[in-house]
Amino acid sequence: MRRAHTVEQVRAAEASLMARLPEGTLMQRAATGLAVAISNFLGRAYGARVVLLIGSGDNGGDALYAGVRLARRGAHVTAVLLSEKAHEAGLEALLAVGGRVGSPDDIARADVVVDGIVGIGGRPGLRPDAAAAVELAESHNVPIVAVDVPSGVDVDTGETPGPHVRADLTVTFGTHKICHLIDPAASACGPVHLVDIGLDLPQASVESLQDADVRALYPVPHGESDKYSRGVLGLMAGSTQYPGAAVIATAGALGGPIGMIRYVGPDAVAAEVRAAHPEIVAVEGRVQAWAVGSGLGDNLDVPQVRELLEAEEPVILDADGLKALDDSGDHEGVLATPHAGELARLLGVERSTVEAERLKHARLAAERFDATVLLKGATTVIAAPDGHVRVNGNATPWLATAGAGDVLAGLCGAFLAAGLTALDAASLGAYLHAAAANLASDDGPITALSVAAALPEATRQLLQP
Ligand SMILES: NC(=O)C1=CN([C@@H]2O[C@H](COP(=O)(O)OP(=O)(O)OC[C@H]3O[C@@H](n4cnc5c(N)ncnc54)[C@H](O)[C@@H]3O)[C@@H](O)[C@H]2O)[C@@H](O)CC1
Ligand SMILES: Nc1ncnc2c1ncn2[C@@H]1O[C@H](COP(=O)(O)OP(=O)(O)O)[C@@H](O)[C@H]1O
Numbered sequence: 001m002r003r004a005h006t007v008e009q010v011r012a013a014e015a016s017l018m019a020r021l022p023e024g025t026l027m028q029r030a031a032t033g034l035a036v037a038i039s040n041f042l043g044r045a046y047g048a049r050v051v052l053l054i055g056s057g058d059n060g061g062d063a064l065y066a067g068v069r070l071a072r073r074g075a076h077v078t079a080v081l082l083s084e085k086a087h088e089a090g091l092e093a094l095l096a097v098g099g100r101v102g103s104p105d106d107i108a109r110a111d112v113v114v115d116g117i118v119g120i121g122g123r124p125g126l127r128p129d130a131a132a133a134v135e136l137a138e139s140h141n142v143p144i145v146a147v148d149v150p151s152g153v154d155v156d157t158g159e160t161p162g163p164h165v166r167a168d169l170t171v172t173f174g175t176h177k178i179c180h181l182i183d184p185a186a187s188a189c190g191p192v193h194l195v196d197i198g199l200d201l202p203q204a205s206v207e208s209l210q211d212a213d214v215r216a217l218y219p220v221p222h223g224e225s226d227k228y229s230r231g232v233l234g235l236m237a238g239s240t241q242y243p244g245a246a247v248i249a250t251a252g253a254l255g256g257p258i259g260m261i262r263y264v265g266p267d268a269v270a271a272e273v274r275a276a277h278p279e280i281v282a283v284e285g286r287v288q289a290w291a292v293g294s295g296l297g298d299n300l301d302v303p304q305v306r307e308l309l310e311a312e313e314p315v316i317l318d319a320d321g322l323k324a325l326d327d328s329g330d331h332e333g334v335l336a337t338p339h340a341g342e343l344a345r346l347l348g349v350e351r352s353t354v355e356a357e358r359l360k361h362a363r364l365a366a367e368r369f370d371a372t373v374l375l376k377g378a379t380t381v382i383a384a385p386d387g388h389v390r391v392n393g394n395a396t397p398w399l400a401t402a403g404a405g406d407v408l409a410g411l412c413g414a415f416l417a418a419g420l421t422a423l424d425a426a427s428l429g430a431y432l433h434a435a436a437a438n439l440a441s442d443d444g445p446i447t448a449l450s451v452a453a454a455l456p457e458a459t460r461q462l463l464q465p
């Protein structure tokens with residue numbers, strides 16, 4: 001699991017570790033890791049022209065001491081001071097090894113710019129001179145390595161209310177910060193490289209599944225399994241308006257871990273579902289979970305869906321089904337899968353507000369509806385009512401295609417029917433959905449059905465690395 005902590009958690013962990021170590025040890029650990037990452041990024045240190053953008057705090061200190069290490073290995077290091085004060089000892093050390101203080105004019109000729117403007121102590125946004133320096137680097141195509149976080153982003157929310165750095169690499173220390181995982185800030189980080197500085201950290205605020213977590217969570221069948229014990233999913237999706245959604249959601253569920261799917265819907269749609277997937281049973285019977293809503297259109301029967309919500313079996317609510325969600329009850333077993341527009345309608349706010357503050361609104365909805373909420377988008381944010389948050393950011397943008405959400409709904413429904421919690425079902429579903437999309441796409445266009453068709457191979461590759 002990749003774990004991200006809040007600034008407050010990081011500060012507390014740093015304080016307790018620093019109390020046990022000689023002064024400056026943590027900054028030297030950070031700077032050493034940073035210098036190695038920068039020379040790996042450049043492919044060399046000797047002869048490289050490195051410009052450090054230096055703010056007033058310890059983030060600038062990290063950059064200056066990394067500059068010292070690079071200068072010792074033959075780099076030409078120039079510090080551009082963007083504040084009246086800079087980390088004094090760091091600056092002295094840089095000057096002592098032949099580094100110099102320069103001006104923004106040095107940026108255009110640099111091989112790399114190191115963003116040491118602000119770190120976890122920064123307020124969102126950049127002052128005009130910092131913003132101008134960053135723009136210079138961008139306009140001359142000079143790559144930027146961010147120290148700890150891209151300066152200007154909101155570290156604890158991933159929001160970007162003002163100008164900020166867009167990094168080609170971010171080198172962070174001790175643990176990931178929330179802005180590394182949550183968009184829009186996550187997209188401004190580039191790849192994130194974590195340097196261990198020995199922090200002892202509490203439970204994470206935000207998590208992100210890795211391959212090993214998928215292997216640990218996946219309900220793999222065993223010798224005693226039969227099609228019922230593996231889980232049966234009830235699928236209430238599609239309509240004469242949108243028959244395709246039922247076919248696609250079924251394909252998503254078939255790519256999941258369960259033994260059987262019962263389809264419930266208009267006869268004409270059931271016929272199309274069976275024609276596409278002869279495995280599907282259109283006979284009512286016991287199910288372990290429901291997937292409700294993809295393409296229901298005018299077929300949505302709110303009282304019928306609310307009855308399912310009140311029953312014991314977990315329910316995934318997608319698309320039109322979301323209209324049946326209310327804030328009156330305990331929805332512990334419910335997984336809602338809105339995109340930003342649907343979540344905006346549920347919460348009575350603008351879509352742009354949800355997009356700018358994704359973590360906040362996913363959490364808000366989980367609390368208000370007492371349900372697990374999976375907010376779709378380039379990064380998927382999953383918030384549980386107990387405060388757990390998981391994020392998935394490994395999907396190709398080619399996945400933004402009609403019907404992709406129906407595949408996800410069917411797949412997450414399958415994980416619910418296999419007995420996973422709403423949080424695990426949602427995070428496994430989002431992970432495998434993205435993995436299948438990446439496999440099917442190979443950097444080219446994909447259709448929703450091709451994503452569903454790639455689920456078995458993506459699963460196989462993950463389960464047998
Ligand atoms: N605390 C520690 O033990 C460690 C901290 N480290 C580094 O220290 C950083 C945190 O250092 P600080 O707490 O000094 O904070 P920062 O270096 O993030 O800077 C905060 C200072 O910058 C100014 N500032 C805030 N927002 C600004 C803005 N938008 N534009 C311009 N100036 C702004 C404020 O005056 C504030 O004092 C971490 O991100 C990390 O890089 C590492 O060396 C590891 C150890
Ligand atoms: N830019 C993007 N990059 C990666 N994945 C994306 C992007 N935009 C959307 N997605 C994913 O594609 C799927 C689209 O689902 P949805 O919006 O419900 O579409 P539809 O209703 O047509 O099925 C979601 O899983 C979402 O997370």
Ligand SMILES: [K+]
Binds near residue numbers: 118
């Ligand atoms: K920074």
